[in-house]
Amino acid sequence: MKVAVMGAGSIGCYYGGLLARAGLPVTLIGRRQHVDAVTERGLLMDVGGEQHRVPMPATTEARGVADADLVLFCVKSGDTEAVGREIAPHLRPDVTILSLQNGVDNPERLEAVVSRTVVPVAVYVATEMAGPGHVRHKGRGDLVMGPSPRDAEIVARFAAAGVPVQVSDQAMDALWGKLIVNCAYNALSALTQLPYGRLLQMAGVEAVMRDIVAECVAVATASGVSVAPDILPAVLGLARSMATQKSSTAQDLSRGKPTEIDHLNGIVVRKGAELGIPTPVNRVLVTLVKAVEVARAEDAGMASAT
Template structure:
């Protein structure tokens, strides 16, 4: 298959390298110093599941690549609309554009720009980041990638994509029965992990040790789950308990990308996380006071960093 990775950072770079090592044609879209390093030295992946080095074509102009079978769309959520406007050179009649991003709105934003027929939902469970230009570091997580058509159909293209991912070393691929459930399931967890580590400026260990903070962590997830169900998403009743069990076993020093961006003066994905919860909750008539509190506390910092 011919792939384009639009946003070859921690998630996209990892996927691109693994797919290329499995024999697929992979093109990278990146920018800045990271792009320069990819063009001069190739992509290096340092992973707990095995390192990899691949020399792949990299560009900042999708027109250099042309139509693909699949585009892995891995930009930050706040860049979705602008980046979607640049996708047209990569699109053939049946091209799948798979969003591997934080949040539950990206697929709709993509569909508004390129048409729903091109959009595929995706969920990534991996801890990876750009260690330095040209180097992606995968430090943990199951490297599980869940994909699914928005309407739940088992199309030829989604099965081909799932097969390509499954056949690649270092990737655990899952074909979802209902990708909307999977999107909201992850969203439930990341809103709690991101919101609490960013507002307290503490890692998960400090939150677990403080009863009222651990209680808020749970309430954030309960609120997000309630919004999902109000919108008709069939999220399991045990979702919150499952994520709490997972969070209890996390490295006590683990933070979140929202915390990292806050403390490094980077643009933040607050609108795609707690801002999105508040918007969806308003439309659904659900009370979400914990998520509103996180959004209010971080709003000035998100505005400043923007």
């Protein structure tokens, strides 16, 4: 099984690196700084308190997906359609595409531009890029994926790489469950630049999270999604299991990158408006994160001008 990772950020590098370490031919497709580092020195992985260098090919070109049996699609939600159009001419007719992305609408949006089935995958992992070509694992790593014709082979390949994978007809419900967790943590972690453990210790944060979750559950339920009855304890418990983790939105803001807020709390706000369900707390978080994005972009522009 040949594997291509489209979007070699922390998620793509982590899973692609594990598969390559287990012996599969894996090509990383990402930004120039990471590609150059991996090409020169291999992918550096911090996993389980150990460091591993995993040699593998890497490229900045979309045609890196050519001949891949399996594509791990790991780009930011805002880039889904644009990157999908780039890779579409190079995809094999029988390719299996796994969407390992935040949000709940990426598989549908990607299918529309690549004209191939896209399998939704809920990703439960804490990772970060510690530098060019250097990924650091900080917790968990299991996946819940929707059914596909290659279920057995994909599960076996990931298992051999040490990645637990559950195949489920309720993968979209799992994606919504993860979205609710992300809505509770991502924006608050980004605005405060605090890791989850310290964040939940702040006065008033738990009450705000409860409000966020209540709005998300109302929208999900009205959308026909089955939400786990223990979703609130699961949300609050994440601060213990991933105490040192900062959200991907926090990492994006700190690096001056665009965030995925429109595809996290933003999608709850939009669907709530369609369904007539108020989502004031989620709306405030979207507004504040986007305001910080603008402010940081202006600061960066002023700094480059001087």
